[in-house]
Amino acid sequence: MQKLRHHDLESLVQRLDLAIENHRLWVRQLMRILVCQSDHAELDKSDDAHTCCDFGRWYYGQHPEGLLDNPTFKNIEFLHHEMHRIASGMLYKQDTGQGISEAEFETFYSELDVFVREVERLKAQMQKLLYLRDPLTGAYNRATLKEELYLLKDMLSKQVETACILMLDLDNFKGVNDRYGHAAGDEVLKAVAEYIQDNLRTLDKFFRYGGEEFLVTLVNSNLPSALATAERMREGLCNLVVEFGNSQIKISASIGVALIDAESDIKESLEQADKALYTAKRNGRNRVELWSQ
Numbered sequence: 001m002q003k004l005r006h007h008d009l010e011s012l013v014q015r016l017d018l019a020i021e022n023h024r025l026w027v028r029q030l031m032r033i034l035v036c037q038s039d040h041a042e043l044d045k046s047d048d049a050h051t052c053c054d055f056g057r058w059y060y061g062q063h064p065e066g067l068l069d070n071p072t073f074k075n076i077e078f079l080h081h082e083m084h085r086i087a088s089g090m091l092y093k094q095d096t097g098q099g100i101s102e103a104e105f106e107t108f109y110s111e112l113d114v115f116v117r118e119v120e121r122l123k124a125q126m127q128k129l130l131y132l133r134d135p136l137t138g139a140y141n142r143a144t145l146k147e148e149l150y151l152l153k154d155m156l157s158k159q160v161e162t163a164c165i166l167m168l169d170l171d172n173f174k175g176v177n178d179r180y181g182h183a184a185g186d187e188v189l190k191a192v193a194e195y196i197q198d199n200l201r202t203l204d205k206f207f208r209y210g211g212e213e214f215l216v217t218l219v220n221s222n223l224p225s226a227l228a229t230a231e232r233m234r235e236g237l238c239n240l241v242v243e244f245g246n247s248q249i250k251i252s253a254s255i256g257v258a259l260i261d262a263e264s265d266i267k268e269s270l271e272q273a274d275k276a277l278y279t280a281k282r283n284g285r286n287r288v289e290l291w292s293q
Helices: 006-036 054-059 071-095 102-132 142-158 173-180 182-198 223-238 266-282
Strands: 162-170 205-208 213-218 241-244 247-250 253-261 288-290
Touching (some): 006 054, 054 071, 142 213, 142 253, 162 173, 162 182, 162 223, 162 266, 182 205, 182 241, 223 253, 223 288, 253 266, 266 288
Parallel strands (some): 253 288
Antiparallel strands (some): 241 247
């Protein structure tokens, strides 16, 4: 779910909350049927009952690819199906005048407990991602950067040889706010963030570092490939046109590049990327610079 956009996550949490409430009502109705021997729909005993309940319609509805690949989301399908299978068996026994054993009832509630825990785990994962994101741009916020860099450093000592940092700053962004207003500036930041996010690999991470400053970590990337990525990003942003009212706003970005390897000090690598960015600004903006001593 790492690549899901902020507004997609917000929508998913809201829809999941509704699905959870609908499922709670389904369990209540099931208990009423079993205890009060109320009538029930034949669909409740069918093999595909788990796809027809309100929760099932949510689960099998349209979702972003990032959610469909989530292991917790995948596991919920089996748990939900199994719970409906047991419920169907209890309804069948009621219809045929057979008694429902205590063991069968306990099995249903055991499955229900596991199912609820897994759904709550999925919701907690979504909420954590929301907490870690900048609400305007959807990029990870700066508070998460330190942990991410140390995780990256750990990967460098075990799994990958090198990684790179891109430090990106929008050129003359104050002029956008002064000319078009802060609402326009926000739209520019969102458009920039969307472009960057759409052009990164799954393992790469994207952070809002400051007001109009962003940071990208490129995993398992050497300097030539990082420079090529930065140059494509710079060129793409230079060609980006942000529509705001009757205005078409164009921007550019300066980017600094620094290498991280197993021997690198994380703080120094950040400073190196920042110095490379400063060099790009000093040399005329709208350019990529590599840190060098």
